[in-house]
Amino acid sequence: MDAAIEISGLVKKFGRQRALDGLDLRVETGEVHAFLGPNGSGKSTTIRVLLGLLRADSGRAYLLGSDPWRDSVALHRRLAYVPGDVNLWPNLSGGETIDLLHRMHGGARREKRDELVERFDLDPRKKSRSYSKGNRQKVALIAALALDVELYIFDEPTSGLDPLMEREFQECVAELHAAGRTVLLSSHILGQVDKLSDSVTIIRDGRVVQSGRLDELRHLHRVRMTARIGAHARHADVDGRTPKSLAGVPGVHDLSVGEAGVSFSLDREHTAEVLRALADLGVSEISAAPPSLEDLFMSEYAASK
Numbered sequence: 200m201d202a203a204i205e206i207s208g209l210v211k212k213f214g215r216q217r218a219l220d221g222l223d224l225r226v227e228t229g230e231v232h233a234f235l236g237p238n239g240s241g242k243s244t245t246i247r248v249l250l251g252l253l254r255a256d257s258g259r260a261y262l263l264g265s266d267p268w269r270d271s272v273a274l275h276r277r278l279a280y281v282p283g284d285v286n287l288w289p290n291l292s293g294g295e296t297i298d299l300l301h302r303m304h305g306g307a308r309r310e311k312r313d314e315l316v317e318r319f320d321l322d323p324r325k326k327s328r329s330y331s332k333g334n335r336q337k338v339a340l341i342a343a344l345a346l347d348v349e350l351y352i353f354d355e356p357t358s359g360l361d362p363l364m365e366r367e368f369q370e371c372v373a374e375l376h377a378a379g380r381t382v383l384l385s386s387h388i389l390g391q392v393d394k395l396s397d398s399v400t401i402i403r404d405g406r407v408v409q410s411g412r413l414d415e416l417r418h419l420h421r422v423r424m425t426a427r428i429g430a431h432a433r434h435a436d437v438d439g440r441t442p443k444s445l446a447g448v449p450g451v452h453d454l455s456v457g458e459a460g461v462s463f464s465l466d467r468e469h470t471a472e473v474l475r476a477l478a479d480l481g482v483s484e485i486s487a488a489p490p491s492l493e494d495l496f497m498s499e500y501a502a503s504k
Contacts, residue, residue, distance in 0.1 A: 202261070203228045203350055203381040204249065209258035211244055211405075218244040220405035221258070226383055226398075231376050233396035233413075234385040241405040242385045246354050249383075250280060263349060276305055279343035283355025285335040287327035293338045294323030300342040312345040318367050332359035344371050351375060354385045369395060421452065421464040423494075426477050427484040428460045441480075448476045460484075 204226035211219040219241045226232040236242050247253040249262050251271025260267055263277055287296050294316070301307035316323055319337045327335070336359050343351060351372075357365045365388070372395050375382055386392050392399070393413075400410040409416065428442055442461045446454045450469025455462045460482070465473055477485060 201228050201264075202226060203263055204232075204383060205259075205261045206245070206249075207259045209245070209248065209260055210256045211241075211248060211253060212256050218405055219248075219255070219258075222402065222405055223407055224400055224410070226381060228381050229376075229379045230397040231372060231382040231384060231395050233392040233399040234383055234402075235389070235392070235399060236402040240402045242402065243354060244405075245402075246280075246352060246383075246385065249352065250275075277348055278350040278352060279304075279346045279348050280352045281336075281339045281343045281354065281356040283358045284332075285339040287330070287335055287338060289328035290326065292324055292326055293321055293330065293334070296327055296338055297323065297342045297345070301345065304346060307342075307345040308347060311347075312341065315341040315344055315371075318371075319364060333361065333364065336360055337364065340368060340371075344375075348380075350381045350383070352383045355387065356384075357386070357388065357391070365391065421466055422470075422487050423462070424465050424473070424485065424487045425462040426460050426480075426482045426486075428480055428482050445473075445476055445480075448473055 202225050204224060206222060206224040209219050209222040209224075210217065222241065222245060224234075224245065234242055234245070244253065248255050248260055249267050251267045251274065254268050262274055265274055267274060287293075288299075291299065297312060297316075301312070319341055321334060321337045321341065325334075327338070330338070336357065340356060343353075353372075357368050360368065369391060372382055372384070376395070376397075382395075384392055384395065396413055398410075398412045399416065401408050442456045443454070445451050445461060445463065448469070450466035450473055452464040452466070465487075474485075
């Protein structure tokens with residue numbers, strides 16, 4: 200696939216502080232790409248460079264094959280953007296605001312706009328000054344999602360939304376993905392992007408600490424295993440072995456022993472040894488799960504400190 204976003208060696212300084220320090224980012228056309236990092240890591244600065252709102256000090260950035268600083272006006276007709284903190288014209292209603300944004304963009308699908316107003320349970324007749332933060336986010340999301348564009352950029356888009364509306368947003372992104380649209384999604388709700396994303400880039404201090412397809416990155420990390428063990432093995436040695444002795448088996452980390460059994464993280468290359476040790480303990484049930492995106496984020500964040 201061609202890249203919808205391609206950034207190489209991007210540097211942006213504010214005085215002596217380097218907000219971006221040689222950042223690389225590639226988002227393939229048609230994928231949902233999670234863009235993660237702690238506060239102050241450089242995510243929003245990167246997005247502002249992509250939108251042509253900031254000019255990088257050095258490095259290269261291409262958005263839909265064009266320079267975002269030089270060609271920002273033309274590019275904005277090919278993308279939709281939702282920030283995490285939306286400010287609206289206070290004297291316009293929500294519906295008037297959506298319609299104005301669409302006219303400024305060059306038009307949108309009216310039937311899609313009306314469908315989204317209903318899906319997000321927005322009263323479009325109310326003045327924007329009376330809206331809560333969540334309703335302001337709804338206005339911006341409806342305005343963006345009603346556009347038929349190539350690229351959608353969401354920077355903490357569900358801030359202030361309740362769980363039902365977050366789920367509605369997830370369904371909308373899944374529909375965009377199915378339609379072959381490209382989505383760059385920055386969010387602190389890791390469970391949200393875990394369900395939606397094809398690939399992920401994790402940054403810290405303006406640098407990439409991990410990037411790749413989510414399924415491939417999970418293969419590089421430990422599996423979380425749980426095992427149910429019979430009562431006779433939990434409370435007495437079985438040929439000199441107890442559940443706590445699993446801590447000495449190669450590949451086992453973070454062992455937790457409870458009344459029902461054990462749970463631990465496992466290095467994949469030691470799977471056979473661990474299964475043999477579990478069999479010796481008389482397990483009745485075993486389950487294994489790949490690491491979540493939260494696991495990946497926390498491990499990479501800790502490793503980069």
